[in-house]
Amino acid sequence: MKKIYFGAVFTLLSFLTQAQEDFDHWSIDIGGGLHQIGSTITPGYSANILGQGSMGFRYMFNEKFGLRLDLGYNSFSADENSTADFKSNYYRASLEGVVNLGNLLNFKSFTNRFNLLAHVGAGAASLNVTEPTDNGGDLMYVMNVGLTPQFKLSNRFSIFLDFNSLIHYNQEDNFDGGANTSGRESNISLMNTSIGLNIALGRNKQSADFWNEELDEEVIDGELVSLKKRLDSAEKEIAILKTKESGPNKELIMTELDERYVKKNEINKYANVVSGSNVDFIRNLLNSGYINVYFDTNKTKIQEGSLNSVNYLKQFMIDNPYVNAELIGYADETGTVERNKTLSQNRAKMVFDVLVAAGINPTRLSYFGGGEDTSVAKDARQLARKVTFKIK
CATH class of the missing domain: 3.30.1330.60 (OmpA-like domain)
Structure with missing residues (x-):
């Protein structure tokens, strides 16, 4: 899984110098926050809600549509209400399509600060349970769907909230290490809520997220x-x-x-x-x-x-x-x-x-x-x- 992470990051960084035109196409986002396990947890077990982070590398083809490489990590452990202790780590990597709903719906006609992105994609994930027993890693496919409100701080920086749901395919183990007994091949297994910072990369005065053709x-x-x-x-x-x-x-x-x-x-x-x-x-x-x-x-x-x-x-x-x-x-x-x-x-x-x-x-x-x-x-x-x- 680590090879996937570093290989994907290196591939994207090698192309960062190609952005052109009158707004910055490339951006990086870093966030973290809360998570909530969905159906894939053994009855009687419960987990702490704090402990997830993500990093994204995004390229916008124009002011409305783009692609994003999403890298994420979640750390799970039992909370005070759980009937037994457990610990597990979750890693994911996915490629997403991004739609700038703010530019698509012409948010700039009434605001220059707020924006809204939607993203959906697919990739791979690995669930590594360490306690009570080591599961050796459970590899699965993942689909990611989310919404990202943004607030512009400057031409280079914006803060965001991100709400996304992760749908897993062929998940064999629950997040607590127990067997996934669900009869379905796919489950809405995880929901993340993040707050973070988006950084536009380039020399232009505007980013694709808040691009406005009107001259100042x-x-x-x-x-x-x-x-x-x-x-x-x-x-x-x-x-x-x-x-x-x-x-x-x-x-x-x-x-x-x-x-x-x-x-x-x-x-x-x-x-x-x-x-x-x-x-x-x-x-x-x-x-x-x-x-x-x-x-x-x-x-x-x-x-x-x-x-x-x-x-x-x-x-x-x-x-x-x-x-x-x-x-x-x-x-x-x-x-x-x-x-x-x-x-x-x-x-x-x-x-x-x-x-x-x-x-x-x-x-x-x-x-x-x-x-x-x-x-x-x-x-x-x-x-x-x-x-x-x-x-x-």
């Missing part, structure tokens, strides 16, 4: 400070454009626009619409996808190089108070369709929030998630993680 206030404030600095430097050039009495100066407009979105030799494509003012020209650049806001993989934080794009739309709407804008978010093809739909909408919402904070009336803006942008190949997915504009 500090991130939004940082975006706004950077945006305001860029707005200040752009005001003079915009003022020059507005005071031009003659037709639009294409070179001056292109100086104002970020070179990453349109090349000088592409100006000719719009020669037929730049007639009396620069409004139609800039409108077409916005609507035709030359000016977009880009994001990193699985992020809703605007790339620093894309803040100019938000600036262009903000200034255009200030200069033309009769226009409205629609913000359309996109994601690349990695991840599930449902998650990409949510991610694309949250990216559009991020641009919406920055524009509103910069002074644009929210009634002039609308946003939605366009889901996956399948128009680009695998090697160009960075171009799919974006928000585009439609001027109305």
Whole structure:
């Protein structure tokens, strides 16, 4: 049994460095507390309820589903009400599926501190009776079912309560050393109640248990400070454009626009619409996808190089108070369709929030998630993680 313990721990620890993305996938939990023997104890015998501990190594595939290796130990001895003395030790190891009910049921809509996990799995266990006689170890199969409420202490630590029931198959001995005379092959033999600490492993600011895609206030404030600095430097050039009495100066407009979105030799494509003012020209650049806001993989934080794009739309709407804008978010093809739909909408919402904070009336803006942008190949997915504009 000890070989199973150490082998499983070593295998899991060898993969701890593989976690990626914007939340920590790996975590360790350590707990201990009370136990209650179920049907597999000889009549007249009773055991102390204190004396069990567990350790878990968990990997979350995403914010809702994961796997956990559960290692547990129980120590049983007779209490004052038992008709005879006995001592036994119980070891178990099981692999469990984990469901984050808190994220599945959107707990984050009303709390940032409480969460609820459910877990179910199967494995092996060994009951080693030492008194009154040594049984040499009783090997059996075990199924584990439980619920784990959590309370977040910080981004790295949370405390938990765990309630689980252990169903044993082919258990030959009772926990007191007597023969298991039950006619059933399976018994609800043991119930554990634990309190413990969960520790997230990784360098990200959030764990999978309490993951929230919404950016915190500090991130939004940082975006706004950077945006305001860029707005200040752009005001003079915009003022020059507005005071031009003659037709639009294409070179001056292109100086104002970020070179990453349109090349000088592409100006000719719009020669037929730049007639009396620069409004139609800039409108077409916005609507035709030359000016977009880009994001990193699985992020809703605007790339620093894309803040100019938000600036262009903000200034255009200030200069033309009769226009409205629609913000359309996109994601690349990695991840599930449902998650990409949510991610694309949250990216559009991020641009919406920055524009509103910069002074644009929210009634002039609308946003939605366009889901996956399948128009680009695998090697160009960075171009799919974006928000585009439609001027109305």
